[in-house]
Every structure is written in C-alpha cells, then in structure tokens.
Amino acid sequence: MSLAVTALACARGGVPLLEGVSFALRPGAALVLRGPNGCGKTTLLRCVAGLQPALAGEIAAAPDAIAYAAHADGIKATLSVAENLRFWAAIYGTTDIETALERMNLRALADRAAQNLSAGQKRRLGLARLMVTGRPVWVLDEPTVSLDMASVALFGGVVRDHLARGGMALIATHIDLGLPEAEVLDLTPFKAQLPAAGSGDFDEAFL
C-alpha cells in the first residue's frame, strides 16, 4: 500500500507543464507540493487521481486507494450537511459520518442546508468528505483555502491522525499546515521545456 510516481510528465490544455516528476509515499508519510501559481500542481494531482492521462511516466498505486479533494467541494446546496456526507459515505460504501462531523467541528451545523454555510464551513464539509471515504491516500488540492487559523490547525490534526493510522497524504498548499514531518517537493525545477512553436503534432489543434 503505497504510492509511487516515476518520471511523470503532464499537460494542461495541450501545453506540457511538468516533466520528470518522481516521488514515493509510504504509509504514514505526507508530501507537500509547492510551486508558484500555474506551475502544474493541480494538473499533477488530477493525473495522480486518475482524472487525466499522463503524457509520460508511471503512477503506481493500489486500486481504489485514492481519495481526491479538488478546489470545488462537490457540495449540493439544497442538501443538509449530514445529507451531503451521508451521500458520499454511501458512494464509498461506508456508513460512519459521526466521526467526520465531530472532527471537522460540523456537529452543530449537521442539519443546516449547505447553501447557508459560510465559505470556510463549506470547505470543512468538503474535507470531512475525505474522512468518510475510508481511503488510504488523500490527494488534496489547496485544502486550506478560506479556512481560518483554528480550522487549519483542526485539519492539520485530522491529517496527522490519518497518517498515524497508516494513511498517506499528497497536498498542494501554499501555507504551513503544521505538519513538520511532511516532506516538501518544490515543482519549479520540473517545469517542462515548451516545444518550439510549429513543431507540435498537427492534430493537437483538434483534440
């Protein structure tokens, strides 16, 4: 049960962004991805989550191991907090939403419709979804956006507990999550060399 990425290259909108990215995660480890805006953090995470194919390289992960959390939280506005969580739990074949509600400090909001939550509360709900998936590898894309300091600390604790139980986390973030033990990978050196104009494959324009 681990995640290994070897010589990965990925592209966004037909433009290669990253190449030669390699890293490995063993149970209990976290890796923080850093890099300036537009350097390809989200693209790399979408590749790892299986949402888009890699240009080159290999991603070795156990099947059905990855839980992905994107910029958008996947929350239905007209459903309550508990209904949203219960839906994702059912999709992942788990039943326990109480722990997630408790740990992300959503207990008091459980019956409130998601449309009446603040941005930070929505984010907490989106992150609570990870806890009901029961999957070992968390792939997180800027999980702390719109969270206050207390909630960042809360989430840092949740990630640490997940790691302590043998989980793994791959996190793209700009701020300090309070995980000193996590390795940091700066993506800047892996920037893909853009192919010279006109040398590209002709049908690329139509794909």
Added chain:
Amino acid sequence: MIALLTRDLRLALRAGGGFGLGLAFFLIMAVLVPLGVGPQPATLSLIAPGILWVGALLACLLSLDRIFALDFEDGSLDLLATAPVPLEAVVTIKALAHWLTTSLPLVLISPVLGLLLFLPAEAYLWLILSLLLGTPALSVIGTFGAALTVGLKRGGLLLSLLVLPLYIPTLIFGAEVVSRGAMGLSVGTPLALLAGITAGSVAILPFASALVLRINLR
C-alpha cells in the same frame, strides 16, 4: 448507486431542482395548440398524436442540460469520477433519474392533455404505451448529449442541435403508434421499432456517454 439515485431525485424535488419545468411546458403547449389551431374537434383529433409526442419530446429536451452541468459546476462530477462507482453506472443512474423526474410525469399527464386535444378514445392506451416505451430512449440519448457538452458554458444550444436529430426516429415511430391506434389500425410494426430504439440506446449509449465524460473531464 441507490444513493446517487435518491440524491438526484431529492435534488430534483427540492427548491430550484427544476422538477415540473418539463411538465409545465407540456401543459402549456397542449393548452395553447387548441387556441392557435381553432377548436374544431376533427382537426384537433387529427393532429393530437403528433402534438402530444412533439410536446413530450421538447419538454424532455428542456431539462437535459441540467443532467451533468450542475454536478460539473460544483465539482461533484470530478469526485464521482474518482469514486468507486463505475462511470457507466453513474451515467445510467443519471438517465434513470432524468426519466423518473421528467419523462414519467409527462407520460402520466398525457391522457389528460389528450382529452384537451380530442384524442380518439381508442388511442389512449397506445399514447401511454408508446410514451412509456419511447421516453427512456429520449432520456438516454439526452444524457449522451449532456455528456458531450458538459464542459461548455451555456452549452444548451449545442446540446439541442446535437440531440434533436437523434430524437427524430423515436418521434416518428412514437407518433405513428398513436396515429395508427387512433385510426384503429395495427400498431405492431412502429411499436416494435420504438421498443428496438429504446433497447438499443439503453444498451449502448451509457458506455459512449461514460467515454465522452472521461474525455471532457480531462
């Protein structure tokens, strides 16, 4: 799977879910046609099968872009694509939810609207049967169109243009069943063809929809 179906049904029924839009459209159309064409029972009963089928088809078309667009906007579609549910099943459930919330109410209300249009008495059974057999094809084909246009902003126009030609065979055979039923002729051939279209699209299109959805999510 069941969870996805119940969630979609619940979302459709809650405020802003768009349930009833198609129904209202169908109702308005059936009420307006006699006003536009004139109240002669002979004319109306002649065109009733076609009007009812065209109305059901357009009402169905009206709600297609919601099938995936809402899930795409709030990020659920990305998360569903990485969830342990096959995308083919997600697509099928979405089509089923669309059929249950849009097409089934149309089927149920169609006899009442048939009354407004002086549909001959012997055609009612065939109207309900042909809509029951034909509307699943409309939902499944529409889901395919929605999957094709999912990432586009305001993709509704393109969606209608893509889907309408695919709807035509269903419309022709569906309306034919009702017309022939109204005239007391045998309906076996168009009914079999209608059932064939539905069976074929239900069997094949979910795979195509899942494939284009994967490409659109890249």
